[in-house]
Amino acid sequence: MLRLLGISAVLLTTLLCSAGVTAQAYPNRPIRMIVAYPPGGPTDILSRIFSQKLGDQFGRQIVIDNRGGAGAIIGTELATKADPDGYVLLMGTNGSLSINPHVYKKLPYDPVKDFAPICLIASAPSILVVHPSVAVKSVAELIALAKAKPGQLNYASGGVGTSPHLAGELFKSMAEVSIVHVPYKGGGPALADTVAGHVEIFFPGIMEALPLVKDGKLRAIAITTLKRTALMPDMATISESGLPGYDSGNWYGIVAPARTPPDIIAKLNAASLAALALPDTKKRLLDVGADAIGSSPEEYASHIRSEIVRMEKVIKAAGIKPE
Numbered sequence: 001m002l003r004l005l006g007i008s009a010v011l012l013t014t015l016l017c018s019a020g021v022t023a024q025a026y027p028n029r030p031i032r033m034i035v036a037y038p039p040g041g042p043t044d045i046l047s048r049i050f051s052q053k054l055g056d057q058f059g060r061q062i063v064i065d066n067r068g069g070a071g072a073i074i075g076t077e078l079a080t081k082a083d084p085d086g087y088v089l090l091m092g093t094n095g096s097l098s099i100n101p102h103v104y105k106k107l108p109y110d111p112v113k114d115f116a117p118i119c120l121i122a123s124a125p126s127i128l129v130v131h132p133s134v135a136v137k138s139v140a141e142l143i144a145l146a147k148a149k150p151g152q153l154n155y156a157s158g159g160v161g162t163s164p165h166l167a168g169e170l171f172k173s174m175a176e177v178s179i180v181h182v183p184y185k186g187g188g189p190a191l192a193d194t195v196a197g198h199v200e201i202f203f204p205g206i207m208e209a210l211p212l213v214k215d216g217k218l219r220a221i222a223i224t225t226l227k228r229t230a231l232m233p234d235m236a237t238i239s240e241s242g243l244p245g246y247d248s249g250n251w252y253g254i255v256a257p258a259r260t261p262p263d264i265i266a267k268l269n270a271a272s273l274a275a276l277a278l279p280d281t282k283k284r285l286l287d288v289g290a291d292a293i294g295s296s297p298e299e300y301a302s303h304i305r306s307e308i309v310r311m312e313k314v315i316k317a318a319g320i321k322p323e
Contacts, residue, residue: 024316034067034089035065037068039066042205050091050252050281071104072096081111094163094249095162095163099166099315111304112305118256118300119296120300121292124206125224126250127206128221129209129212129220139241140142151180155168155201155202155203156202157202164190166315167249168203170248204313206289207289231289285301
């Protein structure tokens, strides 16, 4: 019996040591980052910039795996089925983690229970723009015009449930105005029709709109996030221009499958913060319209939960019914 106990103790010690070595060696092979959107889009571009810098911290390659489709559901669900060993990550977004739960009846994943948050990477503000024919230059003037002409001003979006749609609905609700939503099949057509003057208002991504603003084809009114962006530091936010607390835009952060060991989450978080602290990372993210953030896993988890609650209110107010 004593001999058996001795052997068991040795085996247990060996297993514990082996587990410790495995954790210490992480990562010892390439990491896969699932991007639940097609190549070439904002999420893909941002993910490639960040993954390169994150990989540099580990001395390991991080391979981007684009799994777009079904409103980011396909790629996001795929991430939940991966082994929780830190070798499959997901670039989560406000669309996949905080909006989808309220626009789809049978979402095949739970944004809180199925993921282990690692780090909030960046935010990408949108910008409120109008066609130059609209005689307003501020949020206050736009609200006054909308109240003077209820139901006569239109705002474009890339479709129901998209960020520009929700930005417009939040604006309507907070400003207590009646403006008409005109959904398009994508942001490109929505932007084109705003430039053409077929719709008066749009809430596009800042990088999409900036060249058109500079060319005088659109007039910039305000930034949609709570904080100003370093890309346009002199442009005021909607929140500080008459609608305190107004906050809309896109955010990005990496998550791992639930049950990923805490020590691996900690290593990924430390490496993420180190990557985001690099001036070159901040510059490259800013070049594509995103402001670097950085957070602890706990802060990111809290952010996801609060965004789910906030988006539920916006979506209900907009009358959007789950599909």
